[in-house]
Amino acid sequence: MQIYITPEKKISQFCKPYIIAEIGANHNGDMKLARKLISEASKCGCDAVKFQSWTLTSVDSEACFQECGTEKEIQKIKDQVKKYSLNQSQHKELKKICQEFNVDFCSTPFSFDEVDMLAELDVPFFKVASGDLTYLQLIGYMAEKRKPMVVSTGMAKLSEIEAAIETIRSKGNNDIILLHCVSLYPPEASEVNLKTIPYLNETFGVPCGFSDHSIGIHMPLASIALGASVIEKHFTLDHNMEGWDHAVSATPEEMTQIVQYSNEIQIAIGHKSKTLSPREVEMRSGFHRSIVASTPLTAGTILKEKHFAFKRPGTGIKPVEAKYLVGRKLKCDIKFDFPITWNDIN
CATH class of the missing domain: 3.20.20.70 (Aldolase class I)
Incomplete structure (x- = not known):
C-alpha cells in the first residue's frame, strides 16, 4: 500500500x-x-x-x-x-x-x-x-x-x-x-x-x-x-x-x-530472494576454487583424489565435480598447480 x-x-x-x-x-x-x-x-x-x-x-x-x-x-x-x-x-x-x-x-x-x-x-x-x-x-x-x-x-x-x-x-x-x-x-x-x-x-x-x-x-x-x-x-x-x-x-x-x-x-x-548483483557475479571466478594438479602429472595417468588440489581461480572444474574425474585417464601432461580441464581427459 x-x-x-x-x-x-x-x-x-x-x-x-x-x-x-x-x-x-x-x-x-x-x-x-x-x-x-x-x-x-x-x-x-x-x-x-x-x-x-x-x-x-x-x-x-x-x-x-x-x-x-x-x-x-x-x-x-x-x-x-x-x-x-x-x-x-x-x-x-x-x-x-x-x-x-x-x-x-x-x-x-x-x-x-x-x-x-x-x-x-x-x-x-x-x-x-x-x-x-x-x-x-x-x-x-x-x-x-x-x-x-x-x-x-x-x-x-x-x-x-x-x-x-x-x-x-x-x-x-x-x-x-x-x-x-x-x-x-x-x-x-x-x-x-x-x-x-x-x-x-x-x-x-x-x-x-x-x-x-x-x-x-x-x-x-x-x-x-x-x-x-x-x-x-x-x-x-x-x-x-x-x-x-x-x-x-x-x-x-x-x-x-x-x-x-x-x-x-x-x-x-532489497527483496525476499537470493540473487546476485552483476558485480558479485564477476567476483565468482576470482574467489571460487577449481581443481588443479597436486603434483606434475603425465599423459596416461589414471586420476585419483590424491592428484587433486583445490585452488583459485574458479574458472575450471568445480571441487564438487571431482568425483567425475576419478578413474579417468589423462590425454596430456599437466604441470604442478595448473588446472585440469575436461579437454585433458579421455
Missing part, C-alpha cells in the same frame, strides 16, 4: 523514507529560531518540519495545571505554554518559510479550530498526537478534511488503535499511516520494542513508521530495517538549549546522518 503525501512524495516501505523533523516547541517562541530550524532541517534533507498547534486552553484544564505544584510553579508552566504556542499569523509565516526552503510544513492540531486553521493552510497531512488517540471526536473531524492521517500510537492499546482507524475510515478516509511511538523522554532500549512496526503493519494493513524519543540515531535507523516508511524525530540546534524537548532531539549533524543512512538502509533491504 502506498499513500501520496504530496504529488511528488509517497509513503511506502519500498520508497525513500519520509523524514519529519519534529520542531514542536523547540522554537522556544522565537520566530528567528524557528526559521533557523527550518533552514537547517532543509539542509539535512528532511522532507517535512512539524510544529504543534495549541494554546493555553486547548489542551490542559485548569485542574490539570493545579496538579503541577505551587502557584509559582503553575504560573511558570502557564507562561511557558503561552510563550511556546503559535498564533495564526505565525503559522502562516512558518508555512511561507517552509516553502522558501522547499520543505513540507505540517503541525499537530489539538482542537477543532486548529484543525480548521491547518486545513486553510493546506498542510499535506494531519498528525494525531499519541495523547489524542482516544479523542475520537477530534480524529473524526481531522479525517473529514480528507487529507492523509499520520497517527502516533504511544501509550495506546491495540483496541484503541483499531477504534481510531475505524473512526478515520468511517469518514471515507483510507489514507492512514501509523507511527509506533513510546511516550517516554527518553525510553530505555528495552522499552522501544521496534518489532511493533511490522506487527502494526500486518495487523492493520497500513504503512507504518516510527516517532522516536530516544537519544541518538540508532533506533530510527534500526526501524527502517523493520519496515518503517516514516521517521519522526525531534529536532534542535543544541541539546543544551532551554526548553522541553531539546535533550531528546537530533542536532543537524545527527539528522543529516538519519536522512543519509535511512535512504541507504532502505535501498539495501
Whole structure:
C-alpha cells in the first residue's frame, strides 16, 4: 500500500523514507529560531518540519495545571505554554518559510479550530498526537478534511488503535499511516520494542513508521530495517538549549546522518530472494576454487583424489565435480598447480 503525501512524495516501505523533523516547541517562541530550524532541517534533507498547534486552553484544564505544584510553579508552566504556542499569523509565516526552503510544513492540531486553521493552510497531512488517540471526536473531524492521517500510537492499546482507524475510515478516509511511538523522554532500549512496526503493519494493513524519543540515531535507523516508511524525530540546534524537548532531539549533524543512512538502509533491504548483483557475479571466478594438479602429472595417468588440489581461480572444474574425474585417464601432461580441464581427459 502506498499513500501520496504530496504529488511528488509517497509513503511506502519500498520508497525513500519520509523524514519529519519534529520542531514542536523547540522554537522556544522565537520566530528567528524557528526559521533557523527550518533552514537547517532543509539542509539535512528532511522532507517535512512539524510544529504543534495549541494554546493555553486547548489542551490542559485548569485542574490539570493545579496538579503541577505551587502557584509559582503553575504560573511558570502557564507562561511557558503561552510563550511556546503559535498564533495564526505565525503559522502562516512558518508555512511561507517552509516553502522558501522547499520543505513540507505540517503541525499537530489539538482542537477543532486548529484543525480548521491547518486545513486553510493546506498542510499535506494531519498528525494525531499519541495523547489524542482516544479523542475520537477530534480524529473524526481531522479525517473529514480528507487529507492523509499520520497517527502516533504511544501509550495506546491495540483496541484503541483499531477504534481510531475505524473512526478515520468511517469518514471515507483510507489514507492512514501509523507511527509506533513510546511516550517516554527518553525510553530505555528495552522499552522501544521496534518489532511493533511490522506487527502494526500486518495487523492493520497500513504503512507504518516510527516517532522516536530516544537519544541518538540508532533506533530510527534500526526501524527502517523493520519496515518503517516514516521517521519522526525531534529536532534542535543544541541539546543544551532551554526548553522541553531539546535533550531528546537530533542536532543537524545527527539528522543529516538519519536522512543519509535511512535512504541507504532502505535501498539495501532489497527483496525476499537470493540473487546476485552483476558485480558479485564477476567476483565468482576470482574467489571460487577449481581443481588443479597436486603434483606434475603425465599423459596416461589414471586420476585419483590424491592428484587433486583445490585452488583459485574458479574458472575450471568445480571441487564438487571431482568425483567425475576419478578413474579417468589423462590425454596430456599437466604441470604442478595448473588446472585440469575436461579437454585433458579421455
